[in-house]
Amino acid sequence: MNDISAALAEALRLIGSMDAQLAQIVSLSIRVSLVAVTIAALVALPLGALLAITRFPGRQALVAVLNALMGLPPVVVGLLIYLLLSRAGPLGEFGLLFTPTAMIIAQAVLVTPIVAALTRQVVEDAWLEYEEQLRSLGANTVDAALTLLWDTRFALMTTVLAGFGRAAAEVGAVIIVGGNIDGVTRVMTTAIALETSKGDLPLALGLGVVLLAIVIGLNLLAHWVKLSAQRYHG
Amino acid sequence: MTSMLPLILENLGFYAGGREIIQSISCEIAAGTRTVILGPNGAGKSVLMRLCHGLLVPTSGRVRWQQDTKAQRARRARGQAMVFQRPIVLRRSVMANVVYALRLAGIAPEECRRRAQKMLEAVDMTHLAERPARVLSGGEQQRLALARAWALEPEVLFLDEPTANLDPHATRNIERIIGAIHASGTKIIMTTHSLGQARRLGDEILFLSAGHLVERANVDEFFKHPRTPEAVAFLRGELP
Numbered sequence: 001m002n003d004i005s006a007a008l009a010e011a012l013r014l015i016g017s018m019d020a021q022l023a024q025i026v027s028l029s030i031r032v033s034l035v036a037v038t039i040a041a042l043v044a045l046p047l048g049a050l051l052a053i054t055r056f057p058g059r060q061a062l063v064a065v066l067n068a069l070m071g072l073p074p075v076v077v078g079l080l081i082y083l084l085l086s087r088a089g090p091l092g093e094f095g096l097l098f099t100p101t102a103m104i105i106a107q108a109v110l111v112t113p114i115v116a117a118l119t120r121q122v123v124e125d126a127w128l129e130y131e132e133q134l135r136s137l138g139a140n141t142v143d144a145a146l147t148l149l150w151d152t153r154f155a156l157m158t159t160v161l162a163g164f165g166r167a168a169a170e171v172g173a174v175i176i177v178g179g180n181i182d183g184v185t186r187v188m189t190t191a192i193a194l195e196t197s198k199g200d201l202p203l204a205l206g207l208g209v210v211l212l213a214i215v216i217g218l219n220l221l222a223h224w225v226k227l228s229a230q231r232y233h234g
Numbered sequence: 235m236t237s238m239l240p241l242i243l244e245n246l247g248f249y250a251g252g253r254e255i256i257q258s259i260s261c262e263i264a265a266g267t268r269t270v271i272l273g274p275n276g277a278g279k280s281v282l283m284r285l286c287h288g289l290l291v292p293t294s295g296r297v298r299w300q301q302d303t304k305a306q307r308a309r310r311a312r313g314q315a316m317v318f319q320r321p322i323v324l325r326r327s328v329m330a331n332v333v334y335a336l337r338l339a340g341i342a343p344e345e346c347r348r349r350a351q352k353m354l355e356a357v358d359m360t361h362l363a364e365r366p367a368r369v370l371s372g373g374e375q376q377r378l379a380l381a382r383a384w385a386l387e388p389e390v391l392f393l394d395e396p397t398a399n400l401d402p403h404a405t406r407n408i409e410r411i412i413g414a415i416h417a418s419g420t421k422i423i424m425t426t427h428s429l430g431q432a433r434r435l436g437d438e439i440l441f442l443s444a445g446h447l448v449e450r451a452n453v454d455e456f457f458k459h460p461r462t463p464e465a466v467a468f469l470r471g472e473l474p
Contacts, residue, residue, distance in 0.1 A: 129322060130322050132284075132289055132316075132318060132322075133318060133322035135289055136287065136289060136315065136316045136318075137315075137334075137335050137338050137339075138338050138339060139338055143338060147324065147334075150325075150326075151324055151325040151326075152325075153325075232366060232369075233325050233326075233366040233368055233369070234325070234366055234367075234368025234369035
């Protein structure tokens with residue numbers, strides 16, 4: 001018990017003093033996850049919306065596959081991307097393995113199905129309501145997709161943030177493709193795993209507190225923005 | 235521009251869910267008059283309107299507009315509009331809702347804004363122009379839906395029970411606007427549950443029963459001397 005409280009006190013001191021090592025790790029984490037989620041959202045939002053409003057043979061199967069991909073095991077994704085990026089792999093010549101770019105790719109691959117599947121659900125619910133009106137006004141598929149994405153923007157914000165939470169909290173994939181190199185590819189989750197195994201509990205705990213604060217804080221903010229926006233816009 | 239009317243239905247049929255919802259309806263609907271489609275619940279009124287508007291594809295027969303050439307068909311999408319029982323307004327301002335419809339119709343941005351302003355004036359909603367449309371009352375949303383449809387300057391306007399969910403005051407407003415749209419030269423084709431509304435707004439009645447067009451007459455004649463047993467029974471069922 002004493003160990004924990006001592007470690008926690010030291011962790012809070014590290015946060016309070018803006019410890020350089022801790023700040024560096026936190027900022028890399030946020031940058032990697034932000035870029036990954038942005039890429040994922042750019043792909044997943046249109047993809048989810050189109051899947052919601054188009055009808056074609058095999059669509060149900062595709063929806064089922066997409067939903068299943070939400071549960072992609074991160075270590076498997078990490079392994080596959082490792083194989084693609086390694087020296088001997090098809091993308092080996094770009095030398096991306098053990099760089100932040102590799103981590104961004106891994107997180108984007110993990111998050112895209114999550115955002116796409118949740119977007120598909122949100123947009124499809126709206127489409128049921130809007131379909132006749134939009135078709136009556138002469139909207140084609142692309143018009144309808146853009147209109148629905150904009151009209152469900154508050155719900156989709158939560159979806160994208162769920163993706164960010166997943167990216168920032170993920171450890172299995174980024175440790176494989178990033179390598180957890182100090183000062184280069186060490187992010188919060190990989191640092192926590194390493195420091196814990198080394199016994200440096202204060203740094204691990206400090207990072208844990210920051211990670212929790214970011215994930216919970218963002219979601220509270222999103223919830224509040226969504227509520228007030230919906231109160232205003234109906 | 236040549237007129238897209240009359241609207242010609244040829245042996246129109248629609249089959250869904252193991253049921254013939256519309257059965258071999260043939261008729262010609264002319265320009266000018268206000269046509270009211272009447273009939274009991276489940277007679278197929280809403281489905282008939284959706285077939286005419288092109289939201290549903292007939293399973294037999296066809297819907298034909300006058301001079302239905304390729305060039306006409308492209309223009310036709312803009313020649314008609316529809317207002318639904320439950321108005322669907324977008325999560326943006328009242329003004330933006332009208333502008334949205336005009337933009338989809340391919341109208342230039344400055345012209346959109348000008349026309350939208352004029353339309354909001356016509357339905358007495360100028361003071362609500364910047365309000366988010368989704369928080370308006372049901373009656374206001376339906377007025378917005380009418381303004382949005384009217385802004386397209388359609389040759390034909392379909393209305394599916396436009397006042398079904400509204401109180402008498404809102405209903406009066408909506409009926410006044412429908413009258414004004416008709417007066418501006420738009421053909422009105424509508425369904426209603428209210429016989430009073432059919433009398434007030436209709437010129438001619440198409441009476442549907444179980445998917446068949448069983449009687450067609452002008453309003454006075456239909457209410458005074460219904461010719462078919464189905465229509466007699468329907469009118470007798472009227473509540474005071």
